[in-house]
Amino acid sequence: MLRKLGIAAGVAMAMASAHAQISDGVIKIGVLNDQSSLYADISGQGGAVAARMAIEDFGAAKKGMKVEVITADHQNKPEVGSSIARQWYDRDGVDVIVDVPTSSVALAINQVTREKNKAFLVSGAATSDLTGKACSPNTIHWTYDTWMLAHGTGSAIVDTGKKSWFFLTADYAFGHALERDTEEVVVKAGGKVLGKVRHPLNAQDFSSFLLQAQSSKAQVIGLANAGGDTINSIKQAAEFGIVKGGQNLAGLLVFISDVHALGLPTAQGLIFTETFYWDRDDASRAFAKRFAPQYKGNMPTMVQAGIYSSVLHYLKAVEALKSDDGPKVIAKMKEMPTEDPLFGKGRIRQDGRKIHDAYLVEVKKPSESKGPWDYYKILATIPADKAFRPEKEGGCPLVK
Amino acid sequence: MTEIFGIPTQAFMGQLLIGLINGSFYALLSLGLAVIFGLLNIINFTHGAQYMMGAFVAWFLLNKAGVGYWWALLIAPIVVGVFGVIIERTMLKQLYKLDHLYGLLLTFGLALIIQGVFRNEYGSSGLPYSIPSQLTGGQNLGFMFLPKYRGWVIIFSLIVCLSTWFVIEKTKLGSYLRAATENPELVRAFGINVPRMITLTYGFGVGLAALAGVMAAPIYSVNPLMGADLIIVVFAVVVIGGMGSIMGSIVTGFGLGIIEGLTKVFYPEASNTVIFIIMAIVLMFRPAGLFGTLR
Numbered sequence: 001m002l003r004k005l006g007i008a009a010g011v012a013m014a015m016a017s018a019h020a021q022i023s024d025g026v027i028k029i030g031v032l033n034d035q036s037s038l039y040a041d042i043s044g045q046g047g048a049v050a051a052r053m054a055i056e057d058f059g060a061a062k063k064g065m066k067v068e069v070i071t072a073d074h075q076n077k078p079e080v081g082s083s084i085a086r087q088w089y090d091r092d093g094v095d096v097i098v099d100v101p102t103s104s105v106a107l108a109i110n111q112v113t114r115e116k117n118k119a120f121l122v123s124g125a126a127t128s129d130l131t132g133k134a135c136s137p138n139t140i141h142w143t144y145d146t147w148m149l150a151h152g153t154g155s156a157i158v159d160t161g162k163k164s165w166f167f168l169t170a171d172y173a174f175g176h177a178l179e180r181d182t183e184e185v186v187v188k189a190g191g192k193v194l195g196k197v198r199h200p201l202n203a204q205d206f207s208s209f210l211l212q213a214q215s216s217k218a219q220v221i222g223l224a225n226a227g228g229d230t231i232n233s234i235k236q237a238a239e240f241g242i243v244k245g246g247q248n249l250a251g252l253l254v255f256i257s258d259v260h261a262l263g264l265p266t267a268q269g270l271i272f273t274e275t276f277y278w279d280r281d282d283a284s285r286a287f288a289k290r291f292a293p294q295y296k297g298n299m300p301t302m303v304q305a306g307i308y309s310s311v312l313h314y315l316k317a318v319e320a321l322k323s324d325d326g327p328k329v330i331a332k333m334k335e336m337p338t339e340d341p342l343f344g345k346g347r348i349r350q351d352g353r354k355i356h357d358a359y360l361v362e363v364k365k366p367s368e369s370k371g372p373w374d375y376y377k378i379l380a381t382i383p384a385d386k387a388f389r390p391e392k393e394g395g396c397p398l399v400k
Numbered sequence: 401m402t403e404i405f406g407i408p409t410q411a412f413m414g415q416l417l418i419g420l421i422n423g424s425f426y427a428l429l430s431l432g433l434a435v436i437f438g439l440l441n442i443i444n445f446t447h448g449a450q451y452m453m454g455a456f457v458a459w460f461l462l463n464k465a466g467v468g469y470w471w472a473l474l475i476a477p478i479v480v481g482v483f484g485v486i487i488e489r490t491m492l493k494q495l496y497k498l499d500h501l502y503g504l505l506l507t508f509g510l511a512l513i514i515q516g517v518f519r520n521e522y523g524s525s526g527l528p529y530s531i532p533s534q535l536t537g538g539q540n541l542g543f544m545f546l547p548k549y550r551g552w553v554i555i556f557s558l559i560v561c562l563s564t565w566f567v568i569e570k571t572k573l574g575s576y577l578r579a580a581t582e583n584p585e586l587v588r589a590f591g592i593n594v595p596r597m598i599t600l601t602y603g604f605g606v607g608l609a610a611l612a613g614v615m616a617a618p619i620y621s622v623n624p625l626m627g628a629d630l631i632i633v634v635f636a637v638v639v640i641g642g643m644g645s646i647m648g649s650i651v652t653g654f655g656l657g658i659i660e661g662l663t664k665v666f667y668p669e670a671s672n673t674v675i676f677i678i679m680a681i682v683l684m685f686r687p688a689g690l691f692g693t694l695r
Contacts, residue, residue, distance in 0.1 A: 036519065036524065036625075037524060037625060038524060038625075039524075040519070040523065040524035040525075041523045041524050041525040044523075044524070171668075171669055197664075197668050198668055198669055199664075199668060199671070200668075200669070200671060200672045202629065203671075203672070204620055204626065204629065204630065205422055205619075205620070207418045207421070207422075207550070208415055208418045208419075208661050208664035208665065208671075209664060209668070211411070211414050211415065211418060211544060212411070212664075212665065214545070215411050215414070227525070228524065228525065228526065228621070228623065231525060231526060231621055232620060232621060235619075235620075235621060236619065239531065239538075239547045239549065239550075239619065240538070240545055240547055241537075241538055241545050241547070245545070257523075257525050258525060260525065261525035261526050261527065261528065261621055262528060262621075263528035263530075265530070266528065266530075296523070298523070
C-alpha cells in the first residue's frame with residue numbers, strides 16, 4: 001500500500017514538473033539592443049515590434065501560451081549589456097534574449113547566456129566568431145554574419161577585377177572580424193590590401209581617414225563599419241570626390257535604414273549583401289505593410305526581419321518541447337527545419353548558424369525609384385549553402 | 401618624396417588642413433560656450449543640443465518651406481537663439497546666484513530631454529541634407545582634394561570667431577558686457593539694462609551653436625545625437641583654453657582640431673582620447689587653462 005502511494009506521489013510529482021516546464025508559466029523574451037545611438041535604427045524599438053508580430057502570428061494567445069516581451073538599451077557597451085542580461089536571467093525570469101547588435105556586446109551576452117544556461121538568438125550582431133571559436137550550445141546566429149558579407153559583397157567586387165583594397169574599419173570586435181573575413185576573400189582571389197585604418201566607434205568626422213584611403217591609391221575602399229559610421233563615411237567620401245576620382249566604395253555592411261538616411265543621390269550604385277528586402281515578394285511586402293505603421297512608417301531592416309523569424313521558430317520549438325529550458329529549446333530549434341514567410345525554408349546547423357539565401361543588391365538611381373523605400377535592385381541570389389561559411393571551417397568545437 | 405615623421409609631406413599637409421576644418425567647428429562651439437560662461441557664469445551643457453537644433457532647423461526650412469542653405473545660415477541661429485532666450489528668461493535666470501553646479505545640471509537635463517524628443521521623432525540614422533549647389537565640387541590643391549564646402553567652413557568660421565572677439569574685446573558694447581559681468585550693480589547704476597543684456601548674450605551664444613549646426617548639416621548627417629559627443633570634446637577645448645577666455649577658445653579650438661587630425665594619422669585608435677589627455681596635462685600645470693586667469 002505504502003509502495004503504491006509512493007508511486008502515485010512520484011507520478012503526481014512528475015506530472016507537476018512536466019506542467020511546470022515553462023518557467024513561471026510565462027515565456028519571457030528580452031529584446032536587447034541599441035535604442036539611443038548609431039545602431040538604433042537598424043533594430044532598436046522596431047526589434048520589439050518584430051518580436052511582438054511573431055508572437056501574434058504564432059498565435060500564442062489562442063494556444064494558451066503566455067508570452068511577454070521586454071526591452072532594454074545596451075548602449076553598445078559590453079559591460080552594460082552583460083549586467084542587463086544577468087539581471088534579466090537572475091531576477092526578471094527572462095528565458096531568451098534576442099537581437100543584440102554590436103558584436104562586442106553580443107560576444108559578452110553569448111558568454112553570460114552560456115553561464116546561466118539560457119537561450120540567445122542573435123540577429124543584429126555580425127561577427128562570424130559567434131558560430132566559430134565562440135560558438136555555444138545556447139546560441140543561434142540568425143540573420144547574417146561577417147563571413148557572409150565578405151563573401152557576398154567582397155567576391156562580387158573582386159570579380160569585377162578590382163583587386164587592390166584599403167580598409168576603413170570600426171575599431172572593435174565587429175570591424176576587426178569583417179575586415180579579417182573580407183581580407184581573406186581579397187587575398188584568396190589574388191588581390192592585395194594596401195593599407196587599413198581603424199576609427200573609433202561612432203566617429204563623426206571621417207575626412208582624415210578618407211584622405212589616407214585616397215592617397216593609398218587603392219581601387220576599392222572597403223568600409224568595415226556599420227550604421228551611423230557607414231552613413232557618415234559614404235557621405236563624406238562623396239564630398240571628397242573619392243568615387244569621382246576613380247576609387248570605388250564597398251559598403252561591406254549596409255542596411256536599408258542607412259540608404260534611407262543617405263538618400264538615393266548619395267547612395268546610388270552601392271553594391272552590398274542583404275538577407276532580406278521588404279519589396280522582394282508578396283510575403284515580405286505583406287509583412288512590411290503591417291510592420292511600418294507600428295514603427296513610424298519605416299520599412300523593416302533585415303535585422304528586424306531576423307528577429308521576427310527567430311522568435312517565431314523559437315516559439316514553435318517551445319511548443320513542440322513543452323519547455324522553455326534554454327539549451328533544450330536551442331537543440332530542438334536545430335532539429336526542426338525552419339520555415340517562415342520572410343526567409344522561406346531553411347535550417348540551423350550544429351554550430352548555431354541559421355542558413356538561408358542571401359541577396360546581392362544594388363541601390364537604385366533616383367530616376368529608377370518609385371518613391372521612399374523603393375531602393376534596391378536584386379542583382380543575384382546567393383543560395384543558402386553558398387552564402388555562409390562551411391560548418392567545418394569555423395573551428396566551432398560543437399561540430400564533430 | 402620628402403617625408404615628415406615618416407609620412408609624405410603632401411599627406412601631412414592634407415591632414416593639417418583637415419584638422420583646421422574640424423577645428424573650425426570646435427572653435428565656433430567653444431566660442432559660444434566661452435561667451436556664455438564668461439558673461440553669465442553658466443556652464444551651458446545644452447550647447448550640443450542647440451547645435452543639433454540648428455542643423456534641424458536648416459533641414460526643416462529646406463524640406464518644409466523650401467528655404468535653402470544661405471537663408472538657413474541666418475534664420476536658424478535666430479530661431480534657436482530665441483529658444484535660448486526663452487530658456488534663459490524662464491529657467492536659467494533663477495540660478496545665477498547659486499553654485500555653477502545647478503546651471504550645469506539644469507542645462508544637462510535640458511539637453512537630454514531635447515535630444516530624446518528629436519530621437520524619438522526622427523530616429524538615430526539622421527536625415528540627408530545636401531551641400532548648396534554653389535559649393536559642390538572641390539579644388540585640387542596639389543597635396544589634397546579640398547571640397548569647396550570645407551574651404552568655406554574654415555573661412556566663414558574664422559570670420560565669425562574674429563568678429564565676435566572684436567565685438568567683445570574692442571567695442572563699447574563689448575565693454576558694457578564685460579563690465580556687467582564684473583559688477584552688475586554698478587553698470588545698472590549707469591542706466592544700462594543689465595538683465596536684458598545678459599539674456600541677449602545667452603541668445604547670441606546659443607545662436608553661434610545653431611550656426612555651427614547649420615554649417616555641419618551638409619557634412620555630417622542631420623542627426624539628433626550629433627551634438628551629444630561633440631559637446632564633451634568642446635568642453636575639453638574650453639577647459640584647455642581657459643574658461644571664459646574668448647581668444648583662448650578660438651585658438652585652442654583650431655589648435656586641437658589640428659592635433660586631433662594628426663593623431664588620426666599617427667595613431668588613429670587614440671584620436672578620440674588625445675584631447676582629454678591634453679586636457680589632463682594642461683590642468684596639471686595650468687589649472688586656469690592656457691589663456692585663462694584664476695578669479
